[in-house]
Amino acid sequence: MSVTIEDISKKLNLSTSTVSKALNGYKDVSEKTRELVRGTAKELGYHPSAAARNLRRQRTDKIGFIFNNSVMYISDYFAEVIVGATTAAEAAGHNIVLYIGEAGSPDSLLKLIRAKEVDGFVFVWNHVPANIVEMLLEERTPFIVLGRRVGHPQASWIAPDNYNGAYALMQHLYDLGHRRIGFTTRPSMGRTNDDRFNAYKDFLIQNGIQVDPDLIVETRLEPLSGYHAGHQLLDLAKPPTAIFAFHDYVAVDAQKAILERGLSMPDDIALVGFDGLSVGRFAAPPITTAIQPLADIGRESVATLLKRIENNSLPPIQKTLPVTLEFRRSTAKN
């Protein structure tokens, strides 16, 4: 029904080849006919069919974002990343296709790849298993992992500097005089947790403080997990004077436990989170954190992926983006 390239060619007594070339700015079309074609194209309200060009060009000008369900739990994270990513993509004439549920298994992923619905993939997963990475490499699919480091040397990723961010937060607490610092960790999967946790341990050791297993409690990505962890730490015979929460949601939860016991921050106990999500900013008192440059990470992953789509034999890119500490009233007044 809609107007095609043939309609234009018929109206002007030209071949479809010439019309196509005129529209795409090929040089073997005279200036006059180019203008003519473009004029009538506009006049007729012509817009190229995406499916047809996709089929012929073997490109879709779309990139796929594959999210983990558990990542979706952190809505701030998701939204900021997506805004950065979409901005970058649209600026380059690309659009973003979202995959959340189904795309987790190798099978369905393979289906996605082979269907060539998109030119490349951005993975926003807590952890990208080695077999998936192998498969992607074997299929020669352009892809990049966002927000996590990946072990495989051929995989590209862009991630925040979790280690140094966590180290700097520890330094901050240390400078404020804290020596007994609790840490809420996660069941060790992925490097995000490891990086932050290693920074915690390294800092302590490098400053002559012994790592006390009692001060390390495990949480999950569940609503009240940080709350229980907070109570667990405060129940200790020698409770910590500061708590380093694995991320801001956990911190906000832990804060509930702290306040519930009538303790005040930062006098009775200090608290830091990680990621820079809005919950921590709006908490009372606001919680010191290391802010991930989420929009930048989104933007950069898209930009990098686009380069790989242009040239698939580029060497892998593995990039760490610095985080920004924001000191708030959960650790120091004013």
Added chain:
Amino acid sequence: MSVTIEDISKKLNLSTSTVSKALNGYKDVSEKTRELVRGTAKELGYHPSAAARNLRRQRTDKIGFIFNNSVMYISDYFAEVIVGATTAAEAAGHNIVLYIGEAGSPDSLLKLIRAKEVDGFVFVWNHVPANIVEMLLEERTPFIVLGRRVGHPQASWIAPDNYNGAYALMQHLYDLGHRRIGFTTRPSMGRTNDDRFNAYKDFLIQNGIQVDPDLIVETRLEPLSGYHAGHQLLDLAKPPTAIFAFHDYVAVDAQKAILERGLSMPDDIALVGFDGLSVGRFAAPPITTAIQPLADIGRESVATLLKRIENNSLPPIQKTLPVTLEFRRSTAKN
């Protein structure tokens, strides 16, 4: 490079027609060959090319989500809606394509429509102008507006029940004894604000309370807007005993102003927000709100849109979803 339908047909000495029919379960293929074809398809790792079927079928099995930039400001909102929507879409074999920046103008929207990159659109805009609605109807593009009522009788939309939600919140405040209630509004665009504001005014009038213009202050969708509004209300000669914030972000901001003055909630002043975003839940004290069923709204819009894609001459669907009041400590203890 990848394996096509022709590879299968050659290997089995069948025509591509038969292969295609076998794969798509047509009845004019014998049971035996169907199994044979499907077997070798799996064996060869065949997956249909999206571009090719899109072109032929004139469908993409994708739906476009068009977001306003200002909607993106509310990340919780965005994330929850998208999760609900994507779940529903993927369950029906569809995927979601995101459009944020560029798609705002009629021109670029027309381009999107004509390109047929997607089978239909979900608009998540504060306000969908009449000329856009007219254009969409004229182009016979399946579409639905999410989260806002739309004036045009032919437009489909799914929105929360802002009016009754706001009315119920007013009732709640009234039952707690509040008679001077402040309201933070927005520059009147879109019906969301109007609905909540009208409920506010209607409730007051219906309960014999005069609407005091001093108690109504305007905010914008900007970081500290609610904070200023809060101070403005508290600066009044006769300040309100309760504040109804247009939405939770504004409420959290206003809470800053309240706490800054040493006032305590709910004793000195009560506060309610709207939408049920996580900031309000994590605030201290947590803020009473009307929770929008965001995931449901996302799900329902996709489900409705899919029906319209199936049958484009369905009558428009205009549906209001109830909101749920959640009473928290910003209005009453315990």
Added chain:
DNA sequence: CCGATTTACGAAATCGATTTCGTAAAGTGT
């Protein structure tokens, strides 16, 4: 003015699937 190059265009193949239509072969009823 003549051979060589450039310019401007068209014919046809192609991308990979779906779908219509036609037709042998097999099955059915009487």
Added chain:
DNA sequence: ACACTTTACGAAATCGATTTCGTAAATCGG
């Protein structure tokens, strides 16, 4: 055994663009 319906498959058109290759006409150089 004969007309008739089913069954199972293939040929070919089609979706709408891009791109390669070929060629007539125009231009150029000396």
